Amino acid sequence: MIDVFFVCALLQAPLALSGDESGVWFIGDINPTQATFSGLPLDLDYELCERVSTEQYEVMQLFTRRPMAIAIDKNRVWYIDGTTGIGLYKLQFSVDTKSNLHPSTFEAFIETSNTPTDFLIFKGVPTLAIENSQHDGIELLQFRDRTWESLPSLQGEHARVARVQDQLIAAVPSDSGVRMWSLQDGRWLGGDEYALQGKLVQLISHDDWPILAVEQKNEVTLHGVQRGGLVEITSFATPKGRWGVSSSETGITVFGVQRKGTITLLDIGWPSGSVSEPIILQERKKAGGSMVTTLLFVSMLAVSLILILRMRSSVQKPT
Numbered sequence: 001m002i003d004v005f006f007v008c009a010l011l012q013a014p015l016a017l018s019g020d021e022s023g024v025w026f027i028g029d030i031n032p033t034q035a036t037f038s039g040l041p042l043d044l045d046y047e048l049c050e051r052v053s054t055e056q057y058e059v060m061q062l063f064t065r066r067p068m069a070i071a072i073d074k075n076r077v078w079y080i081d082g083t084t085g086i087g088l089y090k091l092q093f094s095v096d097t098k099s100n101l102h103p104s105t106f107e108a109f110i111e112t113s114n115t116p117t118d119f120l121i122f123k124g125v126p127t128l129a130i131e132n133s134q135h136d137g138i139e140l141l142q143f144r145d146r147t148w149e150s151l152p153s154l155q156g157e158h159a160r161v162a163r164v165q166d167q168l169i170a171a172v173p174s175d176s177g178v179r180m181w182s183l184q185d186g187r188w189l190g191g192d193e194y195a196l197q198g199k200l201v202q203l204i205s206h207d208d209w210p211i212l213a214v215e216q217k218n219e220v221t222l223h224g225v226q227r228g229g230l231v232e233i234t235s236f237a238t239p240k241g242r243w244g245v246s247s248s249e250t251g252i253t254v255f256g257v258q259r260k261g262t263i264t265l266l267d268i269g270w271p272s273g274s275v276s277e278p279i280i281l282q283e284r285k286k287a288g289g290s291m292v293t294t295l296l297f298v299s300m301l302a303v304s305l306i307l308i309l310r311m312r313s314s315v316q317k318p319t
Contacts, residue, residue, distance in 0.1 A: 014201065015257055016079070018072045018120075019246035024051045024253055025072055026244070028059070031261030048077065048091070048101075049263075051248075056284040057263065061091060061101055069119035071126060077101065078126045080119055085111040088126060088143060108143055118161040118203075122168055127151075129161040138170075154181060154188050160203035162210065169210055171203045178212065180225060194230050196223060206247040206270060213245045220245075222252065222268070234273035236266055 017026035028049045048061040048070070060077075067079040068086075077091040088108040094100040110128075117138060118129040126143040138159045140151035156172030156179070163169070168183040177195040181188045198216030205211060210225040215238060222233040222245065239256025246253055251270030257263050263281040268274070 015242040015244035015255055016067050016069045017244045017246050017255055018070045019248045019253065020072075021247070021249050024246050024248045024255070025049065025060075025070060025077065026051075026246075026255050026257065026263075027063075027067055027070065028057070028257055028263055029066075029241075029259050029261055030062075032259070048079075051253075051265075051281065052284060054267075055279055055282060057281045058284050058286055061104070068116060071119050071121045073121045073124065078119075078121070080116060080128065082116070085109055086116055086128070086130075088128075108146070108148065110141070110148065114139075117159070120161070120163055122163050123166065127161075127168075129159075131158070140168075152183065152186060152188060158200065160200060162203040162205050164205045164208055164210055169203070169205075171200060171210070171212060173200050180210065194223075194225065196230060202245055204245055204247055204252075206252055211245075211252070220254075222273075233271075234268055234275055236275055239264060239266075 015026060017024060019025065026049055028047045030045050030047055032045070044062040044064055046063040046066045047059045048063070049057045050060055051057050065081060065083075068082050070077060070079040075093050079089050079091070081087045081089060086109070087106065089104045090107050091104055092102040094102065112130065114133060115131045116128055117131050120127050122142065128141045128143075130139045130141070132139050132153070135153075135155075136157050137153050137155040138161070139153050140161070141148045142151060151168075154170050154172070159170050159172040161168060161170045170181045170188070172179045172181065174193055177193060178200055179191050179193050181190045196212070196214055198214040198221065200212060201215050201220070202213035203210065204213070211233065212223045212225065212230070214221050214223060218238045219235055220238055221235045224231040224233050233252075236254060239254060241256050241258035241262075243254065243256040246255065248267075250267045252268040254266040254268065255263065256265070265279050265281060267276040267279065
C-alpha cells in the first residue's frame with residue numbers, strides 16, 4: 001500500500017529544481033525512444049541537469065528513479081527519493097570544479113507514508129517539510145550531525161515553505177486566500193492573510209521577496225508578498241509536463257519538462273515581470289567520457305538500496 005502511495009505522489013509531484021542567482025539545476029526526463037546506455041543492467045531514465053547558457057543545459061548525473069526534490073548548496077547537491085519512505089542522498093562536487101560530481105551517497109532514511117512538500121537548505125543543512133495528513137499540518141525536519149532534528153510544526157493543510165535570507169517562511173491556504181508565517185525564535189509568528197484566487201502550487205523567494213505561484217484555469221500568476229498586500233508580478237500559461245518556478249541569475253525562470261525529453265522555459269525579468277518567448281533548451285555535451293562515472297553511480301545506488309533494506313529490517317518488530 002505504501003509503495004502505491006508513493007507512486008501516486010511521484011506522478012502528481014511538481015518538477016524537482018533548485019536555483020538562485022548563481023544558476024538553476026533541475027531533473028530532466030530522458031527521451032524513452034533513446035537507447036542511451038542500453039548495455040547497462042539498469043534503466044537510466046532521469047538526469048540531473050544544469051542550465052549553462054540561455055539555450056543550453058548539461059547533464060551532470062543519471063538516475064534510475066526520479067528524485068522527488070533537489071536542493072543545492074555551495075559544495076553539494078542533496079536530493080530525496082521516495083519508495084517505501086523518504087531517502088536522503090548527497091552528491092559532492094569535485095574539489096577543483098563544479099562541472100563534475102562524485103557518485104551519490106546514501107545519508108538517511110525516514111519510513112513514512114506522508115508526502116514531502118518542500119526540500120531546501122536552511123542554515124546550511126537539508127530541511128524537509130512533510131505534510132501530516134493526520135494532524136492537518138506540516139512537520140519540519142533538519143538533517144544535522146547525521147540525525148533528523150524536529151523544528152516547530154505548522155498547522156494548516158497544503159502549506160508551502162521557503163527560505164528568505166536566514167528566515168524560514170510558510171504560506172498556508174485559507175478560505176479567502178493565503179496566510180503567511182515566519183519562524184522566529186522557535187515559534188511561527190504572523191498569520192497575516194492575503195486575498196487571492198486559485199491553487200497555491202509553490203512558494204519561492206527572490207531578492208528577499210516571498211513569491212507565491214498560484215494556478216487557476218490553466219494559468220499561473222506570480223504574486224510578490226509585500227507589507228500590506230500582494231504585488232502581481234506576471235502571468236503565463238501552465239507549462240506542459242512537470243513544471244516549476246525558480247529564482248535564477250536572470251530573475252525568475254519557469255521550467256517545463258515533458259516525458260519525451262523536451263525542456264521548455266520562460267525567463268521572467270526582475271523586477272519588470274517581462275516574460276520571454278518560450279525557450280527550448282538543447283543539451284550541450286560535456287567533454288570527456290561519462291561511462292565510468294555512470295558505472296560508479298550504479299554501483300553506489302546498489303549499495304544504498306542494500307543499506308535502506310538493512311535499516312528497515314533492523315527497526316521491524318519480531319512477530
